Amino acid sequence: QVQLEQSGAEVRRPGASVKVSCKASGYRFTEYAIHWVRQAPGQRPEWMGWINPGNGNTQYAQKFQGRVTTTADTSATVVYMALSSLTSEDTAVYYCLNLIVATPYWGQGTLVTVSS
């Protein structure tokens, strides 16, 4: 079955960067894009962007352009999302997800806390 397993919680200082991983299994890794969505405390989820692991193409929400980078390691079936210049407003749970046969599959989430 489709599974997306994310890395553990992170704590960063303002101005730092964070990198979250998402290991995919149960499907052909290069055939489906992986998306990143974050959810700040008490807020609705917010889409950040996607990567096509098959060719490395990416697309990001305008809000995050210049600050987010996603990469894929096809041999390990892992996607990474790096976010730089962190502020307290980036404190959120970050999720990876994909869309297979029009059905979303989500990772369990990674809590990123930005605090001085």
Add this chain to the structure above:
Amino acid sequence: DIQMTQSPSTLSASVGDSVTISCRASQTITTWLAWYQQKPGTAPKVLISRASSLKTGVPSRFSGSGSGTEFTLTIRSLQPDDFATYYCQQYNSYPWTFGQGTKVEI
């Protein structure tokens, strides 16, 4: 960006009730809509995709309908486990967007 608006924001109900949550898109999304259930500290759980397709394993008391810009999620015979926050999400075009959520409470 496509705006997703849910109503109501909060819904008070009792076990055994039938409830309906509405979701409106600011422009047509055909049937590219998912419904989620979320409980505190957990990832959103997919209930329905393509507006009306129940995900395997989700109880049949959940149903979705609609197309274009108007969608509904209905929960028949509400169970104690159903008290949670529900979100709609469009995946017709980027950026994907979510409704603000509907909290179903006792």
